[in-house]
Amino acid sequence: MPNTRILVIDDEEIMREYVEEALTRAGYTVDGASTGAEGVALFEKKQHDIVVTDLKMTPMSGQQVLEAVLEKNANAHVIVMTAYGTIETAVAALKAGADDYILKPFTPDAIELAVSRALERGRLARENQYLRAELDAIYDFGSMVGESPTMQAVYEQIKKVSGTKATVLIRGESGTGKELVARAIHYSGARRDKAFIKVNCAALSAGILESELFGHERGAFTSAHDRKIGRFELAHGGTILLDEISEIGMELQPKLLRVLQEREFERVGGNDTIEVDTHVVATSNRALEKAVEEGNFRQDLFYRLAVITIQLPPLRARREDIPALMDHFLERYNKANGREVRGYSDAARKLFLDYGWPGNVRELQNAVERAVVLADTSTLEAKHFQLGGPGAPGQGAPENALRAGMTVAEMERQLIFETLKHCDDNRTKAAELLGISVRTLRNKLNEYGAGAKDAEGEG
Numbered sequence: 001m002p003n004t005r006i007l008v009i010d011d012e013e014i015m016r017e018y019v020e021e022a023l024t025r026a027g028y029t030v031d032g033a034s035t036g037a038e039g040v041a042l043f044e045k046k047q048h049d050i051v052v053t054d055l056k057m058t059p060m061s062g063q064q065v066l067e068a069v070l071e072k073n074a075n076a077h078v079i080v081m082t083a084y085g086t087i088e089t090a091v092a093a094l095k096a097g098a099d100d101y102i103l104k105p106f107t108p109d110a111i112e113l114a115v116s117r118a119l120e121r122g123r124l125a126r127e128n129q130y131l132r133a134e135l136d137a138i139y140d141f142g143s144m145v146g147e148s149p150t151m152q153a154v155y156e157q158i159k160k161v162s163g164t165k166a167t168v169l170i171r172g173e174s175g176t177g178k179e180l181v182a183r184a185i186h187y188s189g190a191r192r193d194k195a196f197i198k199v200n201c202a203a204l205s206a207g208i209l210e211s212e213l214f215g216h217e218r219g220a221f222t223s224a225h226d227r228k229i230g231r232f233e234l235a236h237g238g239t240i241l242l243d244e245i246s247e248i249g250m251e252l253q254p255k256l257l258r259v260l261q262e263r264e265f266e267r268v269g270g271n272d273t274i275e276v277d278t279h280v281v282a283t284s285n286r287a288l289e290k291a292v293e294e295g296n297f298r299q300d301l302f303y304r305l306a307v308i309t310i311q312l313p314p315l316r317a318r319r320e321d322i323p324a325l326m327d328h329f330l331e332r333y334n335k336a337n338g339r340e341v342r343g344y345s346d347a348a349r350k351l352f353l354d355y356g357w358p359g360n361v362r363e364l365q366n367a368v369e370r371a372v373v374l375a376d377t378s379t380l381e382a383k384h385f386q387l388g389g390p391g392a393p394g395q396g397a398p399e400n401a402l403r404a405g406m407t408v409a410e411m412e413r414q415l416i417f418e419t420l421k422h423c424d425d426n427r428t429k430a431a432e433l434l435g436i437s438v439r440t441l442r443n444k445l446n447e448y449g450a451g452a453k454d455a456e457g458e459g
Contacts, residue, residue, distance in 0.1 A: 004050065005048045005050075007033065007050070007051045009035075009038075009052070009053040011057045016034065022108035023112070036053070036060030043073075050118055052078075052115075054082070056082065062081075065078075078097065078098045079114050083103070100117060148318035151313070161308050161310075162189035164189075164308075167260060167281070167305055168280075168281045168308045168310060169245075169283075169305045169308070170283045171309060172311060173360055175362030175363055179241065179243065182241045189279075191237065191238050191239055194235075195235050197238065198240075198243060199243060200244065201243060201245055202243070202244040213231050213252075214259075214266070215228045215233055217267050220268045224269065227267075228267075232278055238278065239278065241283070243283050244284060245282035245284050257301045260301075263277065314357070315357040323349065325365075326344060330343070330344075333368060337372060344380045348381055356414065
Protein backbone atom coordinates (compact mmCIF):
# COMPACT_ATOMS: atom_id res chain seq x y z
CA MET A 1 0.00 0.00 0.00
CA PRO A 2 1.48 3.37 -1.03
CA ASN A 3 2.49 5.74 1.78
CA THR A 4 2.17 3.05 4.45
CA ARG A 5 4.58 3.82 7.29
CA ILE A 6 5.86 0.96 9.46
CA LEU A 7 7.80 1.09 12.73
CA VAL A 8 10.10 -1.83 13.61
CA ILE A 9 11.15 -2.17 17.26
CA ASP A 10 13.78 -4.74 18.28
CA ASP A 11 16.78 -4.54 20.57
CA GLU A 12 18.64 -7.02 18.36
CA GLU A 13 20.23 -4.85 15.69
CA ILE A 14 20.68 -7.66 13.17
CA MET A 15 17.03 -8.73 13.37
CA ARG A 16 15.76 -5.15 13.29
CA GLU A 17 17.78 -4.34 10.16
CA TYR A 18 16.68 -7.60 8.55
CA VAL A 19 13.00 -6.70 8.99
CA GLU A 20 13.55 -3.08 7.96
CA GLU A 21 15.28 -4.16 4.76
CA ALA A 22 12.58 -6.72 3.88
CA LEU A 23 9.76 -4.21 4.30
CA THR A 24 11.63 -1.40 2.55
CA ARG A 25 12.15 -3.68 -0.45
CA ALA A 26 8.42 -4.39 -0.38
CA GLY A 27 7.77 -0.68 -0.93
CA TYR A 28 6.91 0.50 2.57
CA THR A 29 8.33 3.51 4.44
CA VAL A 30 10.13 2.04 7.45
CA ASP A 31 11.48 3.51 10.69
CA GLY A 32 13.43 1.59 13.33
CA ALA A 33 13.89 1.80 17.10
CA SER A 34 16.26 -0.19 19.36
CA THR A 35 14.21 0.06 22.57
CA GLY A 36 10.55 0.00 23.50
CA ALA A 37 10.63 3.51 24.94
CA GLU A 38 12.32 4.89 21.82
CA GLY A 39 9.74 3.12 19.65
CA VAL A 40 6.74 4.46 21.57
CA ALA A 41 8.14 8.01 21.39
CA LEU A 42 8.70 7.63 17.64
CA PHE A 43 5.20 6.25 17.16
CA GLU A 44 3.70 9.17 19.07
CA LYS A 45 5.57 11.56 16.79
CA LYS A 46 4.86 9.93 13.42
CA GLN A 47 1.70 7.81 14.03
CA HIS A 48 2.77 4.78 12.01
CA ASP A 49 0.18 2.59 10.30
CA ILE A 50 1.77 -0.62 11.55
CA VAL A 51 4.15 -1.42 14.43
CA VAL A 52 6.27 -4.57 14.31
CA THR A 53 7.76 -5.21 17.74
CA ASP A 54 9.77 -7.93 19.44
CA LEU A 55 8.17 -9.29 22.60
CA LYS A 56 11.28 -10.05 24.68
CA MET A 57 12.95 -6.68 25.31
CA THR A 58 14.16 -4.79 28.39
CA PRO A 59 13.47 -2.61 30.21
CA MET A 60 10.23 -2.04 28.27
CA SER A 61 8.82 -5.30 26.92
CA GLY A 62 7.01 -5.80 23.65
CA GLN A 63 3.79 -6.40 25.57
CA GLN A 64 4.16 -2.97 27.18
CA VAL A 65 4.92 -1.46 23.77
CA LEU A 66 1.72 -3.02 22.43
CA GLU A 67 -0.35 -1.56 25.26
CA ALA A 68 1.25 1.88 24.97
CA VAL A 69 0.73 2.04 21.19
CA LEU A 70 -2.91 1.02 21.41
CA GLU A 71 -3.50 3.51 24.22
CA LYS A 72 -2.26 6.29 21.96
CA ASN A 73 -4.13 5.01 18.88
CA ALA A 74 -6.72 2.26 19.28
CA ASN A 75 -6.81 1.78 15.50
CA ALA A 76 -3.07 1.06 15.17
CA HIS A 77 -2.02 -2.36 13.88
CA VAL A 78 0.63 -4.20 15.88
CA ILE A 79 2.47 -7.37 14.84
CA VAL A 80 4.57 -9.05 17.54
CA MET A 81 7.73 -11.08 16.89
CA THR A 82 8.80 -13.81 19.25
CA ALA A 83 11.28 -16.64 19.39
CA TYR A 84 9.27 -18.17 22.18
CA GLY A 85 6.41 -19.66 20.24
CA THR A 86 4.19 -20.82 23.04
CA ILE A 87 0.42 -20.70 22.83
CA GLU A 88 0.38 -18.61 26.01
CA THR A 89 2.63 -15.94 24.51
CA ALA A 90 0.58 -15.71 21.33
CA VAL A 91 -2.77 -15.66 23.12
CA ALA A 92 -1.61 -12.97 25.57
CA ALA A 93 -0.48 -10.73 22.71
CA LEU A 94 -3.63 -11.28 20.68
CA LYS A 95 -5.86 -10.71 23.71
CA ALA A 96 -4.05 -7.44 24.37
CA GLY A 97 -4.92 -6.27 20.88
CA ALA A 98 -2.14 -7.45 18.56
CA ASP A 99 -3.19 -8.08 14.96
CA ASP A 100 -0.86 -11.01 14.45
CA TYR A 101 2.28 -12.71 15.72
CA ILE A 102 5.21 -14.19 13.85
CA LEU A 103 7.78 -16.71 15.09
CA LYS A 104 11.50 -16.12 14.70
CA PRO A 105 13.28 -17.00 12.52
CA PHE A 106 11.09 -16.06 9.55
CA THR A 107 11.52 -15.27 5.86
CA PRO A 108 10.96 -11.85 4.24
CA ASP A 109 7.85 -13.31 2.59
CA ALA A 110 6.44 -14.20 6.01
CA ILE A 111 6.74 -10.68 7.44
CA GLU A 112 5.40 -9.18 4.20
CA LEU A 113 2.38 -11.49 4.43
CA ALA A 114 1.77 -10.53 8.07
CA VAL A 115 1.87 -6.84 7.13
CA SER A 116 -0.45 -7.39 4.16
CA ARG A 117 -2.96 -9.19 6.37
CA ALA A 118 -2.86 -6.36 8.91
CA LEU A 119 -3.45 -3.77 6.20
CA GLU A 120 -6.33 -5.77 4.75
CA ARG A 121 -7.94 -6.08 8.17
CA GLY A 122 -7.58 -2.34 8.58
CA ARG A 123 -9.21 -1.72 5.23
CA LEU A 124 -12.12 -4.01 6.08
CA ALA A 125 -12.49 -2.39 9.49
CA ARG A 126 -12.71 1.06 7.90
CA GLU A 127 -15.20 -0.20 5.34
CA ASN A 128 -17.34 -1.78 8.06
CA GLN A 129 -17.18 1.43 10.09
CA TYR A 130 -18.34 3.40 7.06
CA LEU A 131 -21.13 0.95 6.26
CA ARG A 132 -22.27 0.85 9.87
CA ALA A 133 -22.41 4.63 9.85
CA GLU A 134 -24.41 4.34 6.65
CA LEU A 135 -26.71 1.85 8.35
CA ASP A 136 -27.20 4.23 11.27
CA ALA A 137 -28.03 6.90 8.74
CA ILE A 138 -30.59 4.57 7.20
CA TYR A 139 -32.31 4.08 10.52
CA ASP A 140 -32.12 7.78 11.34
CA PHE A 141 -33.60 8.36 7.90
CA GLY A 142 -36.23 5.76 8.67
CA SER A 143 -37.27 7.49 11.87
CA MET A 144 -37.55 10.76 9.97
CA VAL A 145 -39.86 9.37 7.31
CA GLY A 146 -41.42 6.73 9.50
CA GLU A 147 -44.73 8.52 9.64
CA SER A 148 -45.90 6.63 6.55
CA PRO A 149 -47.40 3.23 7.45
CA THR A 150 -45.82 1.52 4.43
CA MET A 151 -42.28 2.44 5.50
CA GLN A 152 -42.97 1.49 9.11
CA ALA A 153 -43.96 -1.94 7.80
CA VAL A 154 -40.70 -2.16 5.84
CA TYR A 155 -38.61 -1.36 8.91
CA GLU A 156 -40.44 -4.03 10.88
CA GLN A 157 -39.71 -6.59 8.17
CA ILE A 158 -36.02 -5.65 8.16
CA LYS A 159 -35.82 -6.24 11.90
CA LYS A 160 -37.53 -9.62 11.63
CA VAL A 161 -35.43 -11.06 8.78
CA SER A 162 -32.01 -9.63 9.69
CA GLY A 163 -31.25 -12.44 12.12
CA THR A 164 -32.48 -15.29 9.90
CA LYS A 165 -31.14 -17.36 7.00
CA ALA A 166 -34.33 -16.99 4.98
CA THR A 167 -33.85 -15.83 1.41
CA VAL A 168 -35.22 -12.32 0.92
CA LEU A 169 -36.59 -10.78 -2.27
CA ILE A 170 -36.74 -6.97 -2.20
CA ARG A 171 -39.07 -5.51 -4.79
CA GLY A 172 -39.71 -1.98 -5.91
CA GLU A 173 -39.17 0.54 -8.65
CA SER A 174 -35.74 1.94 -9.44
CA GLY A 175 -34.64 4.48 -6.87
CA THR A 176 -36.76 3.22 -3.98
CA GLY A 177 -33.74 2.08 -1.94
CA LYS A 178 -33.61 -1.68 -2.47
CA GLU A 179 -29.84 -1.92 -1.97
CA LEU A 180 -30.03 0.14 1.22
CA VAL A 181 -32.59 -2.27 2.61
CA ALA A 182 -30.33 -5.22 1.68
CA ARG A 183 -27.43 -3.59 3.52
CA ALA A 184 -29.68 -2.88 6.50
CA ILE A 185 -30.65 -6.57 6.66
CA HIS A 186 -26.98 -7.59 6.64
CA TYR A 187 -25.50 -5.00 8.98
CA SER A 188 -28.24 -5.27 11.60
CA GLY A 189 -27.94 -9.04 11.88
CA ALA A 190 -25.50 -11.62 13.24
CA ARG A 191 -23.54 -11.60 9.96
CA ARG A 192 -22.64 -7.92 10.12
CA ASP A 193 -18.93 -8.65 10.74
CA LYS A 194 -18.75 -10.91 7.69
CA ALA A 195 -18.64 -9.99 4.02
CA PHE A 196 -21.42 -8.20 2.16
CA ILE A 197 -20.96 -9.01 -1.53
CA LYS A 198 -22.99 -7.36 -4.29
CA VAL A 199 -23.45 -8.75 -7.79
CA ASN A 200 -25.15 -6.68 -10.51
CA CYS A 201 -26.86 -9.41 -12.52
CA ALA A 202 -27.97 -6.97 -15.23
CA ALA A 203 -24.45 -5.77 -16.00
CA LEU A 204 -22.84 -9.10 -16.92
CA SER A 205 -23.28 -11.60 -19.74
CA ALA A 206 -24.34 -15.14 -18.84
CA GLY A 207 -20.84 -16.64 -19.16
CA ILE A 208 -19.15 -13.91 -17.15
CA LEU A 209 -21.91 -13.92 -14.54
CA GLU A 210 -21.51 -17.66 -13.93
CA SER A 211 -17.79 -17.19 -13.34
CA GLU A 212 -18.43 -14.19 -11.08
CA LEU A 213 -20.97 -16.06 -8.97
CA PHE A 214 -19.32 -19.47 -8.72
CA GLY A 215 -15.69 -18.89 -9.72
CA HIS A 216 -13.68 -20.98 -12.15
CA GLU A 217 -10.69 -23.29 -12.25
CA ARG A 218 -7.53 -22.58 -14.16
CA GLY A 219 -7.97 -23.62 -17.80
CA ALA A 220 -11.78 -23.70 -17.59
CA PHE A 221 -11.85 -21.47 -20.68
CA THR A 222 -9.37 -19.62 -22.86
CA SER A 223 -8.80 -16.61 -20.61
CA ALA A 224 -8.90 -18.58 -17.32
CA HIS A 225 -5.19 -18.33 -16.54
CA ASP A 226 -5.69 -18.73 -12.79
CA ARG A 227 -8.28 -20.07 -10.38
CA LYS A 228 -10.95 -17.49 -9.53
CA ILE A 229 -12.93 -17.50 -6.28
CA GLY A 230 -16.58 -16.68 -6.94
CA ARG A 231 -18.81 -14.25 -5.12
CA PHE A 232 -20.77 -16.97 -3.32
CA GLU A 233 -17.53 -18.33 -1.89
CA LEU A 234 -16.35 -14.85 -0.90
CA ALA A 235 -19.66 -14.26 0.87
CA HIS A 236 -19.34 -17.44 2.98
CA GLY A 237 -20.61 -16.60 6.47
CA GLY A 238 -21.97 -13.28 5.20
CA THR A 239 -24.51 -12.01 2.69
CA ILE A 240 -24.65 -11.94 -1.10
CA LEU A 241 -26.89 -9.40 -2.84
CA LEU A 242 -28.13 -10.52 -6.27
CA ASP A 243 -29.12 -7.15 -7.70
CA GLU A 244 -31.78 -7.25 -10.46
CA ILE A 245 -32.16 -11.03 -10.22
CA SER A 246 -34.72 -11.00 -13.05
CA GLU A 247 -31.87 -10.52 -15.55
CA ILE A 248 -30.27 -13.93 -14.89
CA GLY A 249 -30.63 -16.12 -17.98
CA MET A 250 -32.47 -19.45 -17.99
CA GLU A 251 -29.25 -21.42 -18.54
CA LEU A 252 -27.81 -20.21 -15.23
CA GLN A 253 -30.97 -20.48 -13.14
CA PRO A 254 -30.70 -24.24 -12.33
CA LYS A 255 -27.24 -23.75 -10.81
CA LEU A 256 -28.49 -20.81 -8.75
CA LEU A 257 -31.49 -22.87 -7.60
CA ARG A 258 -29.14 -25.60 -6.42
CA VAL A 259 -27.14 -23.15 -4.31
CA LEU A 260 -30.32 -21.88 -2.68
CA GLN A 261 -31.59 -25.40 -1.99
CA GLU A 262 -28.43 -27.38 -1.24
CA ARG A 263 -25.94 -24.62 -0.31
CA GLU A 264 -23.33 -26.14 -2.60
CA PHE A 265 -21.92 -25.76 -6.13
CA GLU A 266 -18.87 -26.45 -8.30
CA ARG A 267 -16.63 -23.83 -9.85
CA VAL A 268 -16.75 -23.54 -13.64
CA GLY A 269 -14.46 -26.26 -14.99
CA GLY A 270 -14.11 -27.91 -11.57
CA ASN A 271 -15.27 -31.14 -9.96
CA ASP A 272 -14.91 -30.30 -6.26
CA THR A 273 -18.18 -29.54 -4.49
CA ILE A 274 -17.98 -26.35 -2.44
CA GLU A 275 -20.34 -25.86 0.49
CA VAL A 276 -21.29 -22.32 1.52
CA ASP A 277 -23.24 -20.67 4.32
CA THR A 278 -24.39 -17.51 2.61
CA HIS A 279 -27.48 -15.40 3.26
CA VAL A 280 -29.02 -14.63 -0.12
CA VAL A 281 -30.84 -11.34 -0.71
CA ALA A 282 -32.14 -10.49 -4.18
CA THR A 283 -33.71 -7.40 -5.69
CA SER A 284 -35.95 -6.82 -8.68
CA ASN A 285 -37.74 -3.85 -10.20
CA ARG A 286 -39.70 -6.16 -12.49
CA ALA A 287 -42.65 -8.43 -11.76
CA LEU A 288 -41.06 -11.89 -11.57
CA GLU A 289 -44.50 -13.54 -11.73
CA LYS A 290 -44.88 -12.13 -15.23
CA ALA A 291 -41.43 -13.41 -16.19
CA VAL A 292 -42.50 -16.86 -14.93
CA GLU A 293 -45.66 -16.71 -17.05
CA GLU A 294 -43.62 -15.73 -20.10
CA GLY A 295 -41.21 -18.63 -19.56
CA ASN A 296 -38.22 -16.41 -18.81
CA PHE A 297 -37.86 -17.30 -15.14
CA ARG A 298 -38.16 -20.64 -13.36
CA GLN A 299 -41.14 -20.90 -11.07
CA ASP A 300 -39.27 -23.02 -8.52
CA LEU A 301 -36.47 -20.46 -8.42
CA PHE A 302 -38.99 -17.66 -7.91
CA TYR A 303 -40.53 -19.46 -4.92
CA ARG A 304 -37.06 -20.16 -3.52
CA LEU A 305 -36.10 -16.47 -3.77
CA ALA A 306 -39.39 -15.12 -2.42
CA VAL A 307 -39.37 -16.91 0.94
CA ILE A 308 -39.58 -13.41 2.43
CA THR A 309 -40.70 -10.55 0.19
CA ILE A 310 -40.21 -6.90 1.06
CA GLN A 311 -42.12 -4.51 -1.17
CA LEU A 312 -40.78 -0.95 -1.24
CA PRO A 313 -43.43 1.64 -2.08
CA PRO A 314 -42.79 4.31 -4.71
CA LEU A 315 -42.34 7.81 -3.36
CA ARG A 316 -45.62 9.00 -4.88
CA ALA A 317 -47.41 6.45 -2.67
CA ARG A 318 -45.98 8.01 0.51
CA ARG A 319 -45.98 11.71 -0.18
CA GLU A 320 -46.20 12.50 3.52
CA ASP A 321 -42.52 11.50 3.72
CA ILE A 322 -41.36 14.02 1.11
CA PRO A 323 -40.85 17.03 3.45
CA ALA A 324 -38.70 14.99 5.83
CA LEU A 325 -36.68 13.61 2.91
CA MET A 326 -36.12 17.13 1.60
CA ASP A 327 -34.78 18.30 4.95
CA HIS A 328 -32.69 15.14 5.41
CA PHE A 329 -30.88 15.52 2.10
CA LEU A 330 -30.51 19.26 2.52
CA GLU A 331 -28.66 18.68 5.79
CA ARG A 332 -26.52 15.92 4.27
CA TYR A 333 -25.40 17.93 1.23
CA ASN A 334 -24.86 21.11 3.20
CA LYS A 335 -22.34 19.17 5.29
CA ALA A 336 -20.81 17.35 2.33
CA ASN A 337 -20.25 20.52 0.34
CA GLY A 338 -19.58 23.06 3.06
CA ARG A 339 -22.73 24.99 2.20
CA GLU A 340 -25.20 26.78 4.47
CA VAL A 341 -28.44 26.67 2.52
CA ARG A 342 -31.11 27.28 5.15
CA GLY A 343 -34.21 25.75 3.61
CA TYR A 344 -36.80 25.78 0.83
CA SER A 345 -39.24 28.39 -0.35
CA ASP A 346 -42.96 27.58 -0.17
CA ALA A 347 -43.02 27.30 -3.96
CA ALA A 348 -40.16 24.77 -3.91
CA ARG A 349 -41.91 22.65 -1.29
CA LYS A 350 -45.14 22.71 -3.30
CA LEU A 351 -43.18 21.72 -6.40
CA PHE A 352 -41.79 18.67 -4.61
CA LEU A 353 -45.19 17.67 -3.20
CA ASP A 354 -46.94 18.00 -6.59
CA TYR A 355 -44.29 16.18 -8.64
CA GLY A 356 -44.72 12.49 -9.57
CA TRP A 357 -41.11 11.39 -8.78
CA PRO A 358 -40.71 8.63 -11.40
CA GLY A 359 -37.13 8.19 -10.13
CA ASN A 360 -38.34 7.94 -6.52
CA VAL A 361 -36.03 8.75 -3.57
CA ARG A 362 -32.90 8.62 -5.73
CA GLU A 363 -34.32 11.32 -8.01
CA LEU A 364 -35.27 13.49 -5.04
CA GLN A 365 -31.82 13.02 -3.52
CA ASN A 366 -30.07 13.99 -6.75
CA ALA A 367 -32.33 17.02 -7.20
CA VAL A 368 -31.48 18.34 -3.72
CA GLU A 369 -27.76 17.67 -4.11
CA ARG A 370 -27.61 19.49 -7.46
CA ALA A 371 -29.55 22.45 -6.08
CA VAL A 372 -27.41 22.76 -2.95
CA VAL A 373 -24.22 22.76 -5.03
CA LEU A 374 -25.46 25.27 -7.62
CA ALA A 375 -27.73 27.52 -5.55
CA ASP A 376 -26.80 31.21 -5.46
CA THR A 377 -29.21 32.05 -2.64
CA SER A 378 -29.55 31.04 1.00
CA THR A 379 -32.95 29.44 0.31
CA LEU A 380 -33.71 26.92 -2.42
CA GLU A 381 -36.30 28.24 -4.85
CA ALA A 382 -38.42 26.37 -7.40
CA LYS A 383 -36.14 27.71 -10.14
CA HIS A 384 -33.23 25.72 -8.70
CA PHE A 385 -34.83 22.39 -9.59
CA GLN A 386 -34.99 20.76 -13.02
CA LEU A 387 -37.45 17.98 -12.25
CA GLY A 388 -37.98 15.57 -15.11
CA GLY A 389 -36.33 17.83 -17.69
CA PRO A 390 -37.94 20.44 -19.96
CA GLY A 391 -41.72 20.31 -20.01
CA ALA A 392 -41.88 18.44 -16.74
CA PRO A 393 -43.58 19.61 -13.52
CA GLY A 394 -42.02 22.79 -12.27
CA GLN A 395 -41.05 23.75 -15.82
CA GLY A 396 -44.41 25.15 -16.85
CA ALA A 397 -46.22 21.85 -17.51
CA PRO A 398 -48.84 19.99 -15.45
CA GLU A 399 -47.77 16.95 -13.42
CA ASN A 400 -49.46 14.49 -15.78
CA ALA A 401 -47.83 15.92 -18.92
CA LEU A 402 -46.34 13.35 -21.27
CA ARG A 403 -42.60 13.66 -21.70
CA ALA A 404 -40.39 12.59 -24.55
CA GLY A 405 -38.65 9.38 -23.65
CA MET A 406 -41.39 8.03 -21.39
CA THR A 407 -42.01 4.31 -21.85
CA VAL A 408 -45.46 2.87 -22.49
CA ALA A 409 -45.29 1.28 -19.02
CA GLU A 410 -44.58 4.67 -17.44
CA MET A 411 -47.51 6.24 -19.30
CA GLU A 412 -49.80 3.40 -18.22
CA ARG A 413 -48.71 3.79 -14.63
CA GLN A 414 -49.22 7.56 -14.75
CA LEU A 415 -52.67 7.14 -16.30
CA ILE A 416 -53.75 4.69 -13.59
CA PHE A 417 -52.60 6.92 -10.74
CA GLU A 418 -54.15 10.02 -12.29
CA THR A 419 -57.45 8.17 -12.73
CA LEU A 420 -57.37 6.96 -9.13
CA LYS A 421 -56.69 10.51 -7.99
CA HIS A 422 -59.63 11.73 -10.08
CA CYS A 423 -61.86 9.07 -8.50
CA ASP A 424 -60.70 9.83 -4.95
CA ASP A 425 -59.02 6.40 -4.82
CA ASN A 426 -62.26 4.53 -5.54
CA ARG A 427 -60.90 1.54 -7.43
CA THR A 428 -64.25 0.40 -8.80
CA LYS A 429 -64.90 3.77 -10.45
CA ALA A 430 -61.29 4.01 -11.63
CA ALA A 431 -61.46 0.54 -13.21
CA GLU A 432 -64.69 1.49 -15.05
CA LEU A 433 -63.12 4.66 -16.44
CA LEU A 434 -59.98 2.76 -17.47
CA GLY A 435 -61.99 -0.03 -19.10
CA ILE A 436 -60.39 -2.79 -17.02
CA SER A 437 -61.54 -5.08 -14.23
CA VAL A 438 -61.00 -4.25 -10.56
CA ARG A 439 -58.81 -7.35 -10.31
CA THR A 440 -56.58 -6.15 -13.17
CA LEU A 441 -56.32 -2.76 -11.51
CA ARG A 442 -55.40 -4.39 -8.20
CA ASN A 443 -52.70 -6.47 -9.92
CA LYS A 444 -51.30 -3.37 -11.58
CA LEU A 445 -51.14 -1.55 -8.24
CA ASN A 446 -49.38 -4.54 -6.67
CA GLU A 447 -46.86 -4.43 -9.51
CA TYR A 448 -46.28 -0.73 -8.83
CA GLY A 449 -45.81 -1.35 -5.11
CA ALA A 450 -49.03 0.42 -4.17
CA GLY A 451 -51.17 -2.65 -3.60
CA ALA A 452 -50.87 -2.56 0.18
CA LYS A 453 -53.38 0.28 0.41
CA ASP A 454 -56.73 -0.46 2.01
CA ALA A 455 -59.29 -1.75 -0.46
CA GLU A 456 -62.01 0.59 0.74
CA GLY A 457 -63.07 1.88 -2.66
CA GLU A 458 -63.31 -1.47 -4.39
CA GLY A 459 -66.99 -2.04 -3.86
